[in-house]
Amino acid sequence: MSRRRAEALKLATEIAVPIAIVLVWEAWARSADSQFWPPPSTIAQEFRDLWLFAQFRSDVIPSLMRILFGFAIGSAIGVAVGLPLGLSLWARKFAMPHVEYWRAMPPPALLPISVILLHSIGNLQKITFIAFFCTFPVLLNTIDGVRALDPTLVDTARAYGVPVRERIRRIVLPAAFPQISAGMRTSLSLAVIVMVVAEYFSSTSGVGYVLLISKNTFQLVPMWAAIVLIGVIGYLLNLAYMMVEHRLLAWHRGWRAATPL
Amino acid sequence: MLEIRGLAKTYGSGDTVVQALRDITFSIGEGELVCVVGPSGCGKTTLLKCIAGLLRPSRGEVVLHGSPVTSPPEEMAVVFQEYNRSLMPWSTVRNNVLLPLRHKSLAKAERTRLVEEALAAVGLTRFIDHYPWQLSGGMQQRVAIARALAYQPLILLMDEPFASVDAQTRGDLEDLVLRVHEEFGITILFVTHDIDESVYLSHRIVVLTHAPTVVKEIVGVDLPTPRDQLETKELPEFAHLRAYVYRLIKRDRSAPSGVDAPSTLVGEGLLD
Numbered sequence: 305m306s307r308r309r310a311e312a313l314k315l316a317t318e319i320a321v322p323i324a325i326v327l328v329w330e331a332w333a334r335s336a337d338s339q340f341w342p343p344p345s346t347i348a349q350e351f352r353d354l355w356l357f358a359q360f361r362s363d364v365i366p367s368l369m370r371i372l373f374g375f376a377i378g379s380a381i382g383v384a385v386g387l388p389l390g391l392s393l394w395a396r397k398f399a400m401p402h403v404e405y406w407r408a409m410p411p412p413a414l415l416p417i418s419v420i421l422l423h424s425i426g427n428l429q430k431i432t433f434i435a436f437f438c439t440f441p442v443l444l445n446t447i448d449g450v451r452a453l454d455p456t457l458v459d460t461a462r463a464y465g466v467p468v469r470e471r472i473r474r475i476v477l478p479a480a481f482p483q484i485s486a487g488m489r490t491s492l493s494l495a496v497i498v499m500v501v502a503e504y505f506s507s508t509s510g511v512g513y514v515l516l517i518s519k520n521t522f523q524l525v526p527m528w529a530a531i532v533l534i535g536v537i538g539y540l541l542n543l544a545y546m547m548v549e550h551r552l553l554a555w556h557r558g559w560r561a562a563t564p565l
Numbered sequence: 566m567l568e569i570r571g572l573a574k575t576y577g578s579g580d581t582v583v584q585a586l587r588d589i590t591f592s593i594g595e596g597e598l599v600c601v602v603g604p605s606g607c608g609k610t611t612l613l614k615c616i617a618g619l620l621r622p623s624r625g626e627v628v629l630h631g632s633p634v635t636s637p638p639e640e641m642a643v644v645f646q647e648y649n650r651s652l653m654p655w656s657t658v659r660n661n662v663l664l665p666l667r668h669k670s671l672a673k674a675e676r677t678r679l680v681e682e683a684l685a686a687v688g689l690t691r692f693i694d695h696y697p698w699q700l701s702g703g704m705q706q707r708v709a710i711a712r713a714l715a716y717q718p719l720i721l722l723m724d725e726p727f728a729s730v731d732a733q734t735r736g737d738l739e740d741l742v743l744r745v746h747e748e749f750g751i752t753i754l755f756v757t758h759d760i761d762e763s764v765y766l767s768h769r770i771v772v773l774t775h776a777p778t779v780v781k782e783i784v785g786v787d788l789p790t791p792r793d794q795l796e797t798k799e800l801p802e803f804a805h806l807r808a809y810v811y812r813l814i815k816r817d818r819s820a821p822s823g824v825d826a827p828s829t830l831v832g833e834g835l836l837d
Contacts, residue, residue, distance in 0.1 A: 464665035
């Protein structure tokens with residue numbers, strides 16, 4: 305079998321299997337006629353009416369914005385704090401117990417206190433809350449990435465008198481970036497989880513809030529539509545991130561392929 | 566211009582102390598090309614790092630133009646053995662060579678000129694926008710040499726720079742070093758474990774003993790210049806010098822002059 309045919313077959317499988325699952329589900333749901341398991345066509349109709357028109361601005365946009373801001377702020381803090389911790393043994397000795405303590409904290413445990421301390425169930429509280437939990441994967445990966453820096457590169461920079469700021473910008477951060485990026489990918493999916501939790505328990509808008517309302521009013525179709533939307537958001541965000549990463553880390557793939565380890 | 570006086574370096578402390586360098590003294594004159602050769606594990610890299618100001622010696626001092634070296638001096642450039650680890654894989658060849666120039670107070674055009682001239686000198690103009698890992702090992706080491714040249718040092722330290730390239734590439738790179746030495750008038754200290762290489766390249770050879778290391782002998786090389794891979798190596802004087810240096814190192818192996826610690830204590834990994 306030629307390479308192109310193999311590729312085409314692989315792609316067809318990737319597309320065909322999900323379609324087959326949906327079709328089987330559709331057939332089964334129609335015959336079962338259960339109010340708990342609406343057929344995908346009904347969910348799709350609801351999905352279109354709910355998310356693409358009526359509530360796109362009022363609920364989808366706020367959720368997406370909270371994810372993205374929370375993720376961006378959390379990642380920035382993760383790198384900013386991880387960098388000195390990676391560079392200094394004493395900073396690690398001092399900070400690691402605190403980092404380990406807070407990163408083990410389940411998000412729902414901090415939800416009530418975040419509402420009270422921030423006097424908010426709006427964007428401020430949501431974004432702060434998401435950012436807090438997004439910090440840790442990036443922070444820990446930044447520390448590891450910085451610590452793994454090749455000593456020969458450090459010697460090179462020192463021998464040529466490269467000042468510390470330049471060293472961090474041109475050497476330490478790029479060298480650690482493959483690992484920082486792995487942490488950011490974890491944080492991005494964490495952001496979706498934390499968004500749903502925060503919106504479900506304390507909110508007046510967002511996808512998680514729609515989930516809550518549909519539960520309280522016992523409306524299964526919008527609930528399913530919300531579940532599908534959350535899945536799609538997570539999937540697309542990850543896809544977008546992987547495309548950006550693929551570009552930014554082109555050097556890393558090339559280098560890894562060319563360097564026998 | 567460069568003097569190494571009574572240099573000693575000890576690793577660890579107490580029972581696990583390892584004396585890498587015991588007492589190293591020699592000097593290099595303006596424009597000279599001096600090779601340091603010694604058995605594996607004799608602490609050549611330790612010596613080079615002390616000279617480069619990257620490592621603090623336990624005793625003794627390195628003096629460059631009359632002032633002691635305590636941190637990497639601006640007049641000095643270093644080429645390391647591991648080209649694939651001293652070049653930044655995320656930067657193009659151009660930006661790798663540019664790295665040591667960014668913090669110098671130079672006009673942008675001047676920087677660009679230095680980078681392009683240095684890459685032209687090592688014959689890599691065509692590859693300026695490639696990434697290092699797209700190049701062969703020998704070409705990568707030429708990028709490292711170009712980076713050193715663009716820095717415009719008075720003295721260039723090279724730490725077994727050609728130990729991990731194949732024999733033919735190695736010959737080409739040796740000739741490149743000779744040409745660069747000639748054209749740029751740079752003083753070069755070249756560390757190697759390869760006796761042929763040391764005889765072929767240098768004006769003088771500093772022969773080291775096993776660890777704890779001292780200078781065994783300084784051998785003058787008065788082979789005619791310009792050197793040539795075939796003609797120079799066919800000369801009876803070349804064979805004679807080669808054999809002479811080889812005996813110096815080999816005799817040292819059979820009767821270690823160092824008595825403080827058995828040489829087996831000094832792993833190659835620790836010191837090289």
